Amino acid sequence: MSATVAPADPLMANANIASPMNVFYFLLAPALLLWFIYWRISRQHMLKLAEKIPGPPGLPLLGNALELIGTSHSVFRNVIEKGKDFNQVIKIWIGPKLIVFLVDPRDVELLLSSHVYIDKSPEYRFFKPWLGNGLLISTGHKWRQHRKLIAPTFHLNVLKSFIDLFNENSRLVVEKMHKEAGKTFDCHDYMSECTVEILLETAMGVSKKTQDQSGFDYAMAVMKMCDILHLRHRKMWLYPDLFFNMSQYAKRQVKLLDTIHSLTRKVIRNKKAAFATGTRGSLAETSIKTAEFEKPKSNVNTSTVEGLSFGQSANLKDDLDVDENDVGEKKRLAFLDLLLESAENGALISDEEIKNQVDTIMFEGHDTTSAAISWILLLLGAEPSIQDRIVEEIDHIMGGDRDRFPTMKELNDMKYLECCIKEGLRLYPSVPLIARKLVEDVQIDDYTIPAGTTAMIVVYQLHRDPAVFPNPDKFNPDNFLPENCRGRHPYAYIPFSAGPRNCIGQKFAVLEEKSIISAVLRKYRIEAVDRRENLTLLGELILRPKDGLRIKISRRE
Numbered sequence: 001m002s003a004t005v006a007p008a009d010p011l012m013a014n015a016n017i018a019s020p021m022n023v024f025y026f027l028l029a030p031a032l033l034l035w036f037i038y039w040r041i042s043r044q045h046m047l048k049l050a051e052k053i054p055g056p057p058g059l060p061l062l063g064n065a066l067e068l069i070g071t072s073h074s075v076f077r078n079v080i081e082k083g084k085d086f087n088q089v090i091k092i093w094i095g096p097k098l099i100v101f102l103v104d105p106r107d108v109e110l111l112l113s114s115h116v117y118i119d120k121s122p123e124y125r126f127f128k129p130w131l132g133n134g135l136l137i138s139t140g141h142k143w144r145q146h147r148k149l150i151a152p153t154f155h156l157n158v159l160k161s162f163i164d165l166f167n168e169n170s171r172l173v174v175e176k177m178h179k180e181a182g183k184t185f186d187c188h189d190y191m192s193e194c195t196v197e198i199l200l201e202t203a204m205g206v207s208k209k210t211q212d213q214s215g216f217d218y219a220m221a222v223m224k225m226c227d228i229l230h231l232r233h234r235k236m237w238l239y240p241d242l243f244f245n246m247s248q249y250a251k252r253q254v255k256l257l258d259t260i261h262s263l264t265r266k267v268i269r270n271k272k273a274a275f276a277t278g279t280r281g282s283l284a285e286t287s288i289k290t291a292e293f294e295k296p297k298s299n300v301n302t303s304t305v306e307g308l309s310f311g312q313s314a315n316l317k318d319d320l321d322v323d324e325n326d327v328g329e330k331k332r333l334a335f336l337d338l339l340l341e342s343a344e345n346g347a348l349i350s351d352e353e354i355k356n357q358v359d360t361i362m363f364e365g366h367d368t369t370s371a372a373i374s375w376i377l378l379l380l381g382a383e384p385s386i387q388d389r390i391v392e393e394i395d396h397i398m399g400g401d402r403d404r405f406p407t408m409k410e411l412n413d414m415k416y417l418e419c420c421i422k423e424g425l426r427l428y429p430s431v432p433l434i435a436r437k438l439v440e441d442v443q444i445d446d447y448t449i450p451a452g453t454t455a456m457i458v459v460y461q462l463h464r465d466p467a468v469f470p471n472p473d474k475f476n477p478d479n480f481l482p483e484n485c486r487g488r489h490p491y492a493y494i495p496f497s498a499g500p501r502n503c504i505g506q507k508f509a510v511l512e513e514k515s516i517i518s519a520v521l522r523k524y525r526i527e528a529v530d531r532r533e534n535l536t537l538l539g540e541l542i543l544r545p546k547d548g549l550r551i552k553i554s555r556r557e
């Protein structure tokens with residue numbers, strides 16, 4: 001028994017001192033010190049260059065982190081206020097992390113038009129459990145390969161086959177909203193459900209009736225998931241997965257992802273089953289059959305269909321503007337049809353990658369558009385004369401028939417409505433911040449921004465530059481009349497980003513918005529209940545107000 005008590009033998013005592021644990025601790029301290037010295041030296045370049053960039057003073061080690069602690073609203077307000085103080089390039093430190101904000105169109109062009117600075121900032125990794133290696137967050141060869149594959153599935157040639165489904169779902173949401181007539185309600189809930197269901201029936205090609213889960217449940221799970229991701233951005237201690245996984249948020253995330261992924265898994269299962277029987281195209285049924293889209297004469301270039309070009313793509317050709325002659329038969333398939341066909345024909349895309357892309361399109365394709373449409377309904381609700389002008393335009397184009405639904409050509413012709421949509425996205429860009437990780441030093445104005453920095457484009461502020469948009473806070477659709485756009489810097493207005501990583505769904509989004517808004521306005525007069533100046537803005541992944549967007553509707557005679 002006595003042998004198990006404290007060793008009397010000094011040799012045994014020495015053996016304990018040299019136990020593996022003690023050796024580990026003994027070596028850990030110098031290893032950490034060496035690592036710290038190496039880390040400091042490797043950052044000399046960054047620290048030296050960062051010193052020259054203007055920015056608010058910060059605390060040792062923490063930098064400006066304390067200014068970014070708080071509610072989502074206060075953080076967004078701080079970012080916008082700081083931007084006003086400095087106007088051009090501004091740096092802040094969040095602990096060891098250097099962030100540079102850009103709000104000048106020339107600087108934004110330098111970054112976004114480049115094929116070098118295409119990497120998303122490290123915070124996008126929080127999306128991984130949800131979107132895997134989908135288009136939004138992937139980079140390098142995989143991103144290029146998949147972008148090339150997917151971009152043509154949002155070409156106008158494909159979109160024209162969606163018009164009846166856009167119209168059918170617009171009709172349904174107008175019908176659903178009928179029970180709200182005369183009451184105050186949040187229009188965002190309706191728009192979320194409608195935009196999810198449009199995506200299911202168009203890009204995914206399944207019928208919403210065959211999904212067990214409503215578009216609304218999915219949209220709500222997405223919104224709560226975005227809250228968690230945004231919380232991780234704001235709370236530094238939740239950055240490392242180790243700490244996040246121990247928090248209550250990780251458990252909530254697992255449940256939300258289960259709801260989200262169960263919808264996307266079912267979509268793929270349904271579509272695969274149809275595919276196996278040789279069925280291509282959407283499985284959804286529609287009672288609306290609009291007149292066939294007029295096929296353009298062969299010498300007409302469809303690459304810039306007037307009225308559907310936004311920001312940079314209004315002036316430059318990009319991969320979304322593929323000339324009709326370049327688009328092979330295979331590329332005319334809708335999104336999920338094309339992915340399944342590609343997987344069948346070779347190794348371009350695996351099952352897991354298909355799931356990632358479906359999750360990405362379902363998220364990017366509904367949350368952005370539902371926010372944009374809801375903002376516009378609120379803005380129009382405060383401007384009866386602008387509403388009347390849109391309705392006049394619609395009546396003029398559709399011969400005063402408010403019961404039938406517009407063709408693709410008629411949607412294209414709704415130019416004033418388009419100005420309103422553009423103006424809505426100027427004031428309330430669905431994606432208010434775009435972040436890139438700089439993989440190389442970049443010269444911007446008089447400053448060299450070092451590699452390793454996160455470059456943050458503050459779209460919200462860029463769109464409110466009084467030098468570009470006089471009286472920038474006013475809702476003024478005339479800002480987008482052709483004569484007022486002339487000479488405007490192409491990167492001064494970028495709701496869909498710009499350059500090689502711009503939004504692949506922008507034409508889809510504009511057509512969908514036109515279809516829904518024109519359907520709502522044909523039936524209802526809108527009155528804004530919330531005042532813009534009283535709204536608490538959450539500048540999260542998607543720009544939205546804290547308490548929804550409340551309007552009233554009344555039947556239009």
Ligand code: HEM
Binds near residue numbers: 137502504505
């Ligand atoms: C009003 C509606 C929309 C707005 C304002 C919008 C805006 C944007 C912006 C700003 C980006 C760049 C994000 C970044 O670089 O961090 C983006 C990327 C993207 N968007 Fe949209 N979007 C909209 C609708 C859609 C729709 C309808 C789809 C698909 C159906 C879509 C699919 C995508 C995808 C896949 C990307 C990633 C592209 C890439 O990185 O190559 N978006 N969008």
